[in-house]
Every structure is written in structure tokens, then in C-alpha cells.
Amino acid sequence: LSAALLGEDCEVSHDQLHELLEYAALGRCHSAAQPSWCHIYHQNHLAGVVVIVLHEMSQLHFYEFYLQFKHLRKVFQHRFTLTPSTNFLASLYGEGADLKPQDTAQGLTSTSSECVPTSSALQCDPIIQKYGEKKRGLTSYTLTLEEQKKNDYPIKGSPACKGYIDTECHQQRTDSSPLFGLDCEMCLTAKGNEVTRVSLVDAQGQCLLNELVKPETTVVNYRTRFSGITKKMLLPVKTRLSDIQTRLKKMLPHDAVLVGHSLNADLQALEMIHPSVIDTSLLFARNKGRRFKLKFLAKAVLGKEIQCEEKLGHDPAEDARAALELAQFFIEQGPAKVAELNLEMLLTTEKLAEVSQNKAALQPEGCRIQKQLNEPPRLSKPCFLDCLQGTGQKPLLLGRQELNSSGLCQSNPSISNKQVLQRALEDVPLSTFSIIQFGLGPEYIASHHLAGLCEKVRSKLTDMLTIYAGPFEKSFCLKSVEKEFGKCGPIHSFTVVTETYKPYVCIQYEVLEAAQLAVESLNEAEVAGSCIKVQRPVTAAMLDCDVLIKELELDVENEGVIYVAGLKKSLTETDLQEKFSQLKDLETLFLPKDHQSGKHRNCCFLRFRTPQSAADALELINGGAVRGGKLSSRHALAAGHLWRWIWLVNHSNGTQGGNIFHKKMEQLSDSEQDLRKKVKKLDHHIKKLYRSLQNNTLCVVLFPGVNSLYGSQSSGLGLMAIKDDRGRSAC
Numbered sequence: 200l201s202a203a204l205l206g207e208d209c210e211v212s213h214d215q216l217h218e219l220l221e222y223a224a225l226g227r228c229h230s231a232a233q234p235s236w237c238h239i240y241h242q243n244h245l246a247g248v249v250v251i252v253l254h255e256m257s258q259l260h261f262y263e264f265y266l267q268f269k270h271l272r273k274v275f276q277h278r279f280t281l282t283p284s285t286n287f288l289a290s291l292y293g294e295g296a297d298l299k300p301q302d303t304a305q306g307l308t309s310t311s312s313e314c315v316p317t318s319s320a321l322q323c324d325p326i327i328q329k330y331g332e333k334k335r336g337l338t339s340y341t342l343t344l345e346e347q348k349k350n351d352y353p354i355k356g357s358p359a360c361k362g363y364i365d366t367e368c369h370q371q372r373t374d375s376s377p378l379f380g381l382d383c384e385m386c387l388t389a390k391g392n393e394v395t396r397v398s399l400v401d402a403q404g405q406c407l408l409n410e411l412v413k414p415e416t417t418v419v420n421y422r423t424r425f426s427g428i429t430k431k432m433l434l435p436v437k438t439r440l441s442d443i444q445t446r447l448k449k450m451l452p453h454d455a456v457l458v459g460h461s462l463n464a465d466l467q468a469l470e471m472i473h474p475s476v477i478d479t480s481l482l483f484a485r486n487k488g489r490r491f492k493l494k495f496l497a498k499a500v501l502g503k504e505i506q507c508e509e510k511l512g513h514d515p516a517e518d519a520r521a522a523l524e525l526a527q528f529f530i531e532q533g534p535a536k537v538a539e540l541n542l543e544m545l546l547t548t549e550k551l552a553e554v555s556q557n558k559a560a561l562q563p564e565g566c567r568i569q570k571q572l573n574e575p576p577r578l579s580k581p582c583f584l585d586c587l588q589g590t591g592q593k594p595l596l597l598g599r600q601e602l603n604s605s606g607l608c609q610s611n612p613s614i615s616n617k618q619v620l621q622r623a624l625e626d627v628p629l630s631t632f633s634i635i636q637f638g639l640g641p642e643y644i645a646s647h648h649l650a651g652l653c654e655k656v657r658s659k660l661t662d663m664l665t666i667y668a669g670p671f672e673k674s675f676c677l678k679s680v681e682k683e684f685g686k687c688g689p690i691h692s693f694t695v696v697t698e699t700y701k702p703y704v705c706i707q708y709e710v711l712e713a714a715q716l717a718v719e720s721l722n723e724a725e726v727a728g729s730c731i732k733v734q735r736p737v738t739a740a741m742l743d744c745d746v747l748i749k750e751l752e753l754d755v756e757n758e759g760v761i762y763v764a765g766l767k768k769s770l771t772e773t774d775l776q777e778k779f780s781q782l783k784d785l786e787t788l789f790l791p792k793d794h795q796s797g798k799h800r801n802c803c804f805l806r807f808r809t810p811q812s813a814a815d816a817l818e819l820i821n822g823g824a825v826r827g828g829k830l831s832s833r834h835a836l837a838a839g840h841l842w843r844w845i846w847l848v849n850h851s852n853g854t855q856g857g858n859i860f861h862k863k864m865e866q867l868s869d870s871e872q873d874l875r876k877k878v879k880k881l882d883h884h885i886k887k888l889y890r891s892l893q894n895n896t897l898c899v900v901l902f903p904g905v906n907s908l909y910g911s912q913s914s915g916l917g918l919m920a921i922k923d924d925r926g927r928s929a930c
Contacts, residue, residue, distance in 0.1 A: 208830060209279040211236060211917060216281070223248045223897050224632045230487055236605040237277070237919075245921070246893040247631040248902065251337040251885060252367050254638035255598065256915040257283070257904040259652050260878075262660075266415025266743065266750060270886035272770055273901060274920055283904030283916030321850050324538040325484040334533035340482055340526070343473050352483065353472045364444045367472045370453035378402045378477070379451065380458050380523030380700045382515040383465040386428055387420040387628045391893070394468045395428045397443050398515035399450065400523055407450060409538040411436045412443055422629055424820025427512020458526045459519065479525045483542065491542060499545045500528055500537075518534045536804075595626050620884045624891050637884060639877055653913070659740045661707070663747075667696070668726070668733045669703030675727040676923045680704055684727050687762045687831060688713020689791075710791070710802065711836040712762035715748060720831060751836040759786075759813045760835035763820060764802040775803060778825065785814035804835055889922065896922050 218234035220909075225231040226242045233239065253260075260278065261268060274312045291719040310360045321327055330339070342352070353360045393414035399407045411428075421428050447469075458467055466473060480490040483500075497503045503526055505517050529537055557904050598619050599611055616637045627633045668684065689709040697705040708714040713734070722733040735741055751757065770778070772790050779785055787806040790799050807813040813834075818831040820824060888899055897919070904915030 209236065210282065210914075211279045211869060212282045218916070219249060220250065220632075220899070225488070238281075244895055245897055246895045247897070248625060249631070249888075249892060249896055249898045250634045251888070251898065252634060252636045252901050252903060253881070254903070255905065256639070256902045257913050258902060259656055259913065261916050262656050263652055263874065263904055264878040266700050266747060267875055268882050269879075270882050270889070271751075271900060271918055272750070272754045272756075274886075274889065275898075275918035276758070277919040279758055279917045279919075281901060281904055281917045283915050290437070303514075312482060321535070321538055326534050326538045329484045330534040331540075332533070332535040335530075337376065337378065337456060337477070337526075337530050338372050338374055340477050340530065341372065341879050342478060342481070346481070347463075347476070351467070351479070352461050352476065353466050353470075355472050355474075360470075362557070363470045363472050366448055366451055366455075366471060368451050368453050368473060368475065372454055372456060372475050372912045376454040376456050376458050376475075377452055378523060378526060379407075380521075381462065381465055382459055382519035382522065384426040384428060384515050385468050386426055386512060388414045388418050389416040392413070392464075392468055394440060394443070395426060395433065396515050397447075397469070397714060399447070400516060400519045400520045402523070402527070404520050406520075408446065409516050410438055410446075412438050412440055415440065420625055420628055422623075422625070424511055424514055425629055426527055427510075427514065440470065444469065445793075447471065458523045460496075460525075461490075462521045462522075469859050471499055477526045479529075482526060482529055482536065483912050484541070491546070493518060493521060496525055496542075499542055500525055500540065501553070503647075507665065544575055550686060558927065593632040593728060595630035595635075597622055597626065597633070599638070616881060616884055622889060623888055625890070627888070628893065635888065637881055657739070659713050662736045662738055662741050663711055663744060664691070664709070664714050665705065666733055666735055667703050667705055667709045668731050669696070669719075669729075670699065670701030671703070671727055671729045671731065673702060675702065675729065677704075680727050684717055684721065686765045686799070686829075687716040687720065688802045690760075699774070709800070710762070711751070712833060713764060713802065715836060716762070716764060716831055716833050719833065740757035748836065752834045756890050757835045759807045759810050761805050761807075761813050761820075761832055762802065762816055762835050763805060763830055763832045765830040766801045768799055768801050768802060769801065779805065779816075781813075781825070782807075782816045782819065784808040785816070800927075892922050895920055898922060 215234065218232065219237065219239075220229045222234055222242060223239055223245060233747060238578050239245075242923065251758045260506065265272065274771045321332075342350070344354070348354060353363050355365060363551075364411075379402070380398075380400040382398050383394050385392040386395045387393075389395045393416070394412050395414060395418075396409075396411050398409045401407055409430060413433060416432070419434070421427055423429060455473075456475045456477060457466075457473050458479065460478070462476050463479050466476075479493070479496065483491050483496060485491065493508045501521065503521060503523050503524075506513050510601065517566070537906070599613060619637060623633070623635045627635070666684075668680070671680070677695070681690070684690065684704075684706055686692075687708070689715075690706055692705075692707045694705045695707050706714075708717070716784040718733050721731070722732075723730065725731075735744055759876075766775070770787060773786055775790060779788070782805070784807045785805060786808050789806075791804075794800055805813075805816065807816060812916040817832050817834070820830050823829065892898060900918040905913040
């Protein structure tokens, strides 16, 4: 994963965020394009995508509670500014379109002429485009080797399938070859997804195998709501995966054709290779690689209800039988008859009916009737999540808004962060795309006004950019002092404090590193003939400044980055590349410019491939080993998106410097202390969830921002990482 360059504030719109999520979740095989603003390498290796949304929080909150967000700043290396949105979650998964009254059907099994596509529409149906209109034998619908490779089926000879068992069913298939339905249920173990139940049915629907399986490693999550498996069920089980593999090899004829819905997942879990398969999730073709759910197809095509919510988990025998009957229906009726069912319309109608029911249930009867008379029915469809569902993936939406069993959004405002976390730990492993929502609660949002929060962050940054130096003799040379402090970095303002017995100077720098360098290198030094003290303003907010500076240094985004000051302003980037050519593993150079004049500053930032290379470079630069004048250097403190805030501080009209000593040292109120505890707990929740993710999972944490009058000051913030074996980001 690669994102913005060093020193850049990468601002991302919601459309660009959609690009990233669509490509990460779907990839090129579903016609998703690589995002324009960052690059994901080896997308097909991603185990899943998890988006964590922190409701009503913005970039402001990240900096106000920077010390409390310990996990976020130490793990998520890639960050970007996010454009705020009025309805953030709706913009995340996409807002649907209105349906006109004539577009709605009477019910899921309606045979109205409005539901039957015209002959021209039939020709555009993806089923007709894939198979034509004529009936064919079953061999026309088995997946080719290329289709199996594309859809992640176990392939003989593939390095990824080393140790897999071949069913050895290599006899040539004919249109009279026997069909067998197969389905498995899995639990999450220390190894990953392991089979805990296997069902096999024959062409007559008779169950030949319905066996519980003892996993090889310890079960981490039984996924009972979906698998139906409990700890008690597996306690007496002796059957192992190798036993099931042996039995399946014996039971299947040499010309057997296996049928299943997204059967690749079952064969991968069984660690078995079978050459001839019919996948009903691909057989009932849709546009753009989307897929129908097995539950929907069973109801729409067969008129059967499966995977009912009142049951404890899925029944693999029921699912195997449903997939088998769907394949038989397709083969017997032919593509034209299947296309005439107009499944896309039926799916839309089913969703519309449920939306109407949900809305009607919330209204008094009189209002409901009047509304039906006055307004056409409307459908708000989450296009992005619908696209995921269509490809056979199970998107998960947890928090204030959730998805019900039909894939529709419903409100759940009373759920707590703890409840969200508990459910996420259970359900995220079952989904390849999850949106998990946390928040601080409406009572916090009401009491913590955005303008006040913005002023607190701006004030603290101002104090961090400001230093006081002195005392000097009354006749000290102002220019020599400004020149000496200017070697630490670009100065925004330089004033003399005369209220004291001897004069001091108040300097506000343009970068945090310059102020810190001045404190570290010039405190107790002799400047303009005086031994001076250099310090930051003494305020309540600045009491933890040293801790904050240390944590900024350790921020993962600043890893391997150093700040260099004392450069000649006439130097170009090309000059600097040559100047620092002797430094090992130099990766990127960033030379800040003045926003108004466009001229270069007297400082730059260098990013190295490793932290050790950065440390070595610091030693060389501070030791005078780099030619061309005396340079000063230290570890970087400010991330790319923080530059916007520093620029706002330097260009605001507020008073800076002179009155800072007069701020009162007030204790934090109880509510503010509680708030910090809440944020710390929230960071801990994210840490726990992140550590539970599978390796190679893309995790995106979003502070949505607040769409208000404060413009960029209420912008959102995004943080990204791909989890690796160590729980850190692999980017």
C-alpha cells in the first residue's frame, strides 16, 4: 500500500474513498479500477476490508486527544484528510435512486406482464449473453479451468494447493454424469477457517453425508449464528478432516459433478481438488461480476425459504440441496426461461417491499394512508454494499446503522461501543467487507462545540510553535538574535517582550521541528553576549508538551523521517539531492515552500527506507559530515496533514505570544477527564479489533469530519494499514 508523498496533505473526497474501497473489496476481476490517489499492491492477496467509522469525530478530535489515541498513531502509517459530508455513512456506501410507481411489481412471485422482460431486454440479460437462449446439457455449465483459476478454486499443481487431496474423479463428463450438492460450515480457529460440518446430497436430494468434523486447532470463534456449531456439539466428535476427505473420495463416482454456491470456499476449506464443478453463484449470472445470494435464489426460483432467522445457523444439507435444485432447474428449463424470471427486478421488488414495511411500521395508520396517496414509493439502496452482496460477499454493517437479513439498512441508535466491539469480534471474520461504527455519544457532541474544540487545538499548536528566549542586555543586537534562531528553521513572527526587567524575545516558528530544535540547541547557550534560557509558554495545556513531542517522534508516520535546517534558500531540490547523495537509503526529499511567495524555506525533510538509516543520517549531519555550511537536524514531528493546521495557526488573526503567560492554570473539569477516558477506551476497542483481524486485512479508520461553517477546520481524517503477522501495518 502506498499513499501520499512525504510532506503532502493528501485530501481525499468520498468518491476517491469509494475508489479505494471498491478496488480493495472487488479487484480487477469485478471491473474495479485501481484508485487514482494511492496504490494497492497484490489486491488479490487481501483477506478482507474493515472500515472503522468514528461518528461525529473529525481531525480536530485526533489532535485534541492525540495522546489518548496511542494505538492509532503507532500502527496506522498512511493518513489523509477526508472531505466532510452531511450524511457520511450514506455517502460511504452510496445513495440509491428513486423508483417510479410503474417500476414496482406486486410481489416476489408476481407473473405480471410488467415483470417479464421484452425480447430486446432479454438479449441484454447477462444469462443470455453468457449462455445463449437454447437449452444445453450440464457439461455446458461446468466451470472451465480458467474460470476456476479466476474464482479461486483449488487447482491441481498450484503451489497454493500443496498437500490438498485430489478426488481423482477424472473420467470424462457427459450430460448424464451424476450431480452432487456439497456445502460446508466453518468455524474460525487458530489456523483460520476450518471445516466443522460437511453435507453431501445426491441428484434426488437424498443426504449421503451430514457429518460434524473436529478441527485440527483450537476454535477461536464458533460463529454459531451462521454455522449452527456450538462447543457442546464438537466435544464428543472424533471425525477429522482426513476422514472426511477419504469418505468423499470413496463416495464420488469418477464422473461426478459437484454443485454448490460459491463452492470454491467449501473446497478450499476441505483442502480438496475436484475438476468438474457447477457454481450456482456464477451460473445465475449478473452484470459487473455481482452475484445473487443463495437464500434469494431459493425463494425466487424454487419458492423455498432457507436460512430462516429463527433457526440456529445455516443447515449445510439444506443449502447443498437448494444449490443442487437450482442447477437442475437451470439445466432443465434453459437460459431463456431463467432470464424470463427477471431476477434483477424481483430482487429490487423484494427490497422495496421491505423498505415500505419498515417505513409503514413507524407511522400512524392515518398518516400512512395519506402518505401512500400523496407520494410515490421511494427506495434508498446502498449501491456499494449491494454490489458486494451481488458478488457473493457478505458485507457487515455494525453500529448505529446495520444491515438486516435482506441486506437493508436499519437504525440501531441505542447500541454501545462495547456491544459493537463484542459483535465485531464474532462477525468480522465471517465477512470480507465490514463497516464498524463507534462514537462518543450524543451527550458529548452536544457539550463539546466544534468552535471551542477548534480554538483549543489552534491555541495548543500556537504554543508549541512559540518559544521565549532571554534575558538579553538592553542594548542587544536584534538582527544577530533573529539570525541565530533563524538557523533552526523558518520564523513566522519575531517580537521583543519589554514587560520584563530585561528584554526577552518571543518567536513563533512555521514548523514544530524548528521550535523544538531551538529549545534543544539554544537553551543555556550564549547568544548576543548573553547566556539565555529558551522555553515554551507556561500554560496548563503545555504541561504535557514534552510527552507530546516524544509521542510525535514515535508516531509511525514519522518513522524514518528527519528534519534538516540551516539550508540556503537559493538551493533547489536538485541541489539538495546532490548535497545529500552520500546519505544511505535516502528515499524522498521534501522542500517546503512559502504559500504566498512560492519561495523555498531554509529547511527540508528527508525520508529514509529504515529508521536506522535515518538515525545514521542525523549523526552525519549534526556532526558536520555533510558539506556546505553548518546544518542542524532532528527527528520529524509533523505529519503531512498536520501542515494544514500549522498553516492555519500562522495565518489566523488571533493574538499570539504576548498574552500567553496570563492564561490561568485551571484543572480539567470532571467531564473533560471522563471524555479523555472515553477516548482512551475507544482507542483500546480499535486495538482489540485490529489485533483480531486476519493477516493481510486492509483496515481503514475514518474520522468523518463535520460539515459546518468552519470549513477545513472540521475536515475528516483517514488512517490506513494492512495488518501483517506482527499486528503492524504491511504497506
